[in-house]
Amino acid sequence: MRSVASRKASAVDLVLHEIRRSILSGELPPGRPFTVPALTEQLGVSHVPVREALRQLEAQGLITLSPSRSAIVTPLDADDLRAIYRLRITVEPELAALSAAGRTDAEIDQLDHLVRTTFGDVLGEAFWAPHREFHATMIEPAASGWDRRLLTPLWDASERYTRLVFDPVDAPEAFAAHRAHAHDELVDAARSRDPERVRAAVRTHLEDNLATMLEGMRTLEATRRDERGAPDGRDATA
Incomplete structure (x- = not known):
């Protein structure tokens, strides 16, 4: 961690x-414990901003605080992932549908540009900001401030799962091509300006993401069990 x-x-x-x-x-x-004193030393600040930042991160579901000035990074959990996507599937397709008819050519061109220039690349740090921009643009202009405040922590939580499940894949180029195709379908739906088509496309996109993530979690858990040489335990996505 870098000093601030x-x-x-x-x-x-x-x-x-x-x-x-x-x-x-x-x-x-996930699961890593750490303490407030250790963070203050690493970041070069007092304990006051660290404790406030940790309270905000706990509210976002990224960590769990304990009374002993320590915390733990929230472990990956299939039920947690399902809850995140249940909320996203409730909100995002409807906002995208409400935005469909009024979407400008410039907004559609921006969606297409993001797919062409970013989504076909191998996963890396440069991918995440444009990916967030893409999904934010899909719900404009219907999204209110309340919608954004609700979705921002859900996008953060989704991103954590996506990074940890898919960054270490063995065939990143193949996954990147799949990712680009999946977002192409959203651009095509947006270009139609048909609210029902957009609603269905966004819902299908999120449902497919959830299914792929759950399968990825199963694969990761099986790989880790093999590496540890441990007997099969409870399925992480059960």
Whole structure:
């Protein structure tokens, strides 16, 4: 984790950004315990912004705090993933449908541009901001401030699962091609400006993501059991 002592912004925002980055990237892996004193030393700040940042991260579901000035990165859990996607599937298809008829040519061109220039690349840090932009654009202009405040932590949580399940895949080029095709279908639906087609496309996209993620979690768990040489335990996605 990198020191934030010399950067210009509020201390809480800087600490929040750095810890969140470390969690989403897997630098702080699921289940990793850490303490407030250790973070203050690594980040070069006092305990006050660290504790406030941790409270916000707990509210976002990324960590669990304990009374003893320690915390743990929230483990990956299939039921947690299902809950995240249940909410996304409830909200995003409807907002995308409400946005469909009024979507501008420039917005559709931007969606297409993001797919052409980013989504076909191998997974890496450069992928995540455009991916977030793509899904935010899909729900514009219907999304309200409340919608964005609801979806932002859900997108954060989804991103963590996606990074940890798919970043270490053995065939990243094949997965990148699949990802580009999946988002092409959303662009085609957006171009139609048909609310029902857009609603169905976004819902199918999210449902397919959930199914793929759950399968990826099963594969990761099986691989880790094999590496440990441990007997089969409870299915992580049961």
